[in-house]
Amino acid sequence: MSGLLIRWLILTAAIMAASFFLAGIEVSGFFSAFFAAAILGMLNAVLRPALLLLTLPLNILTLGLFTFVINALLLMMASGVIGGFHIRGFWSALGGSLVISLVSWALTSLVSDQGKMEVIVLKKRGDRWQ
Numbered sequence: 325m326s327g328l329l330i331r332w333l334i335l336t337a338a339i340m341a342a343s344f345f346l347a348g349i350e351v352s353g354f355f356s357a358f359f360a361a362a363i364l365g366m367l368n369a370v371l372r373p374a375l376l377l378l379t380l381p382l383n384i385l386t387l388g389l390f391t392f393v394i395n396a397l398l399l400m401m402a403s404g405v406i407g408g409f410h411i412r413g414f415w416s417a418l419g420g421s422l423v424i425s426l427v428s429w430a431l432t433s434l435v436s437d438q439g440k441m442e443v444i445v446l447k448k449r450g451d452r453w454q
Contacts, residue, residue, distance in 0.1 A: 330435050335361035338427035339409075345423055348416025356408030363402040372398060395421035 336357045343351040351357045375394050376383065383390045396417035403411040411417045446453045 327435065331432060332358075332361055332365065334431040334435070335365060335424070335428055337431065338424040339364075341427045342420040342423040346416055346419050348412040349420045350410045350412075352408030356406055360402050360406045360409040363405050364398065367398045367401055371401075392418060392421050392425070395425060399424070 336354070339349075339357040339360055340351060340354070343349045343357070351360070372394065375397075376391065379390055379394065396414060399421050400411055400414070400417045403409050403417075411420065448454075
């Protein structure tokens with residue numbers, strides 16, 4: 325359960341970072357980003373797999389880059405539900421989906437499924453690192 329909460333907070337931080345870096349995304353406060361992360365997480369769990377399956381040929385043609393368009397559409401859907409979370413247009417949503425994906429990936433890669441920080445320690449033994 326703590327891993328889910330930490331990932332939720334990571335997505336909240338990613339939304340806040342997107343609103344900081346992009347002028348087209350506005351978040352009125354932490355709780356707006358927190359609830360936007362909840363809605364975005366639910367949309368990603370329910371609609372994203374179906375959308376990826378329906379757009380599979382287009383996704384293959386674009387080498388997976390159409391996934392960012394799907395993420396942008398889901399981000400726009402989340403902004404329609406949350407009052408303090410506004411996106412001005414599709415291009416802002418596309419840029420936001422890129423920023424949110426990068427920040428979320430970078431922070432989530434540090435957290436295990438149990439919600440603990442993971443660090444890999446390498447030691448050199450002879451010619452090899454283990």
